[in-house]
Amino acid sequence: MYIWQREDWPTWHYNLDTLTETLSRVRYQQGILLGKMAHIGFDLRESAWMETLTQDVVHTSEIEGEILNPQQVRSSVARRLGIDHGGLVPSSHHVDGVVEMMLDATQNYHLPLTNGRLHAWHGALFPTGRSGLVTIPTGAWRTDENGPMQVVSGYYGREKVHYEAPPASVVPGEMERFLAWHASHGDQEPLIRAAIAHLWFVTIHPYADGNGRIARAIGDMALAHCENTPQRFYSLSSQILIQRKEYYDILEATQKGSMDITPWIRWFLDCLEAAIIAAEHTLQHILQRQKFWANNAHIPLNQRQQAMLQRLLEPGFEGKLTTSKWAKMAKCSQDTAHRDILDLMDKGLLRKSGSGGRSTSYLCSF
Numbered sequence: 001m002y003i004w005q006r007e008d009w010p011t012w013h014y015n016l017d018t019l020t021e022t023l024s025r026v027r028y029q030q031g032i033l034l035g036k037m038a039h040i041g042f043d044l045r046e047s048a049w050m051e052t053l054t055q056d057v058v059h060t061s062e063i064e065g066e067i068l069n070p071q072q073v074r075s076s077v078a079r080r081l082g083i084d085h086g087g088l089v090p091s092s093h094h095v096d097g098v099v100e101m102m103l104d105a106t107q108n109y110h111l112p113l114t115n116g117r118l119h120a121w122h123g124a125l126f127p128t129g130r131s132g133l134v135t136i137p138t139g140a141w142r143t144d145e146n147g148p149m150q151v152v153s154g155y156y157g158r159e160k161v162h163y164e165a166p167p168a169s170v171v172p173g174e175m176e177r178f179l180a181w182h183a184s185h186g187d188q189e190p191l192i193r194a195a196i197a198h199l200w201f202v203t204i205h206p207y208a209d210g211n212g213r214i215a216r217a218i219g220d221m222a223l224a225h226c227e228n229t230p231q232r233f234y235s236l237s238s239q240i241l242i243q244r245k246e247y248y249d250i251l252e253a254t255q256k257g258s259m260d261i262t263p264w265i266r267w268f269l270d271c272l273e274a275a276i277i278a279a280e281h282t283l284q285h286i287l288q289r290q291k292f293w294a295n296n297a298h299i300p301l302n303q304r305q306q307a308m309l310q311r312l313l314e315p316g317f318e319g320k321l322t323t324s325k326w327a328k329m330a331k332c333s334q335d336t337a338h339r340d341i342l343d344l345m346d347k348g349l350l351r352k353s354g355s356g357g358r359s360t361s362y363l364c365s366f
């Protein structure tokens with residue numbers, strides 16, 4: 001039996017007394033982080049905001065096994081926030097759609113969540129009307145014409161069903177009830193409401209695809225409402241990705257359990273605390289990058305060098321920087337790339353890393 005089949009669905013229960021200590025810790029970490037961000041410069045705060053949103057978009061998709069280009073995501077975020085960022089690249093409609101959904105959820109957290117708004121998010125996630133090679137209804141609740149909505153794993157013919165969602169026929173009524181609760185705000189602790197909103201939506205599973213990403217966007221919306229700010233300085237999706245197996249395990253156990261969801265809320269809060277603590281690393285990287293540019297502002301650089309250093313300094317730069325990689329990314333010849341790199345080494349901005357020859361790679365000199 002799944003929880004949506006229980007007679008007391010959806011009367012959620014939880015033991016607040018056993019969650020109080022965890023709630024206090026998360027609130028404390030929230031306060032520390034928001035306090036730090038309030039006392040750094042405007043430019044640094046914008047950089048942290050952009051980097052957090054980039055991580056959120058990349059990692060909420062990666063949880064579902066979809067890999068987005070971080071540079072495209074960062075460029076899309078920068079353009080939509082109006083942030084001056086060197087080395088912008090064109091982004092796909094799909095990337096732009098995920099970014100638009102996340103920005104609407106966190107920037108407009110004070111606006112009501114409605115059927116129309118959710119359908120717009122879903123349409124943005126699937127601008128071609130396809131999920132992979134399969135055509136799906138976009139901007140509309142799912143149907144059961146191809147059988148019940150199930151979460152499965154394993155090879156064809158040997159699948160394991162982890163969860164089966166409510167029939168499509170009841171989705172409109174279930175969503176009406178969910179959205180009425182979401183609009184009520186009530187007197188629940190806001191962080192607990194964020195955990196419930198995430199779980200409730202993904203349990204209904206109202207769309208043919210994209211339910212996990214939308215559920216996490218709804219959770220981020222609730223967190224933005226809790227903090228009363230559109231700026232995000234930590235990425236819950238990044239931490240969920242790290243704990244992805246636990247995430248799916250706790251969802252499966254909760255959806256097959258009783259209406260007492262205390263274990264789910266505790267897991268959600270522990271994950272949130274870890275995400276907030278991890279944001280310190282992002283902040284330190286941004287401060288280090290800002291210091292690098294400030295210390296070297298007097299050094300003349302060509303446009304390729306500026307753009308490549310910017311990309312090299314971004315969190316999550318993949319692999320090692322080599323001459324051939326520079327040439328490919330900067331769209332120039334290897335000879336030009338080699339001259340650019342040698343010039344930066346002479347100026348003390350790059351240093352060698354590696355054993356030489358074809359394996360030679362380069363790092364920024366902080």
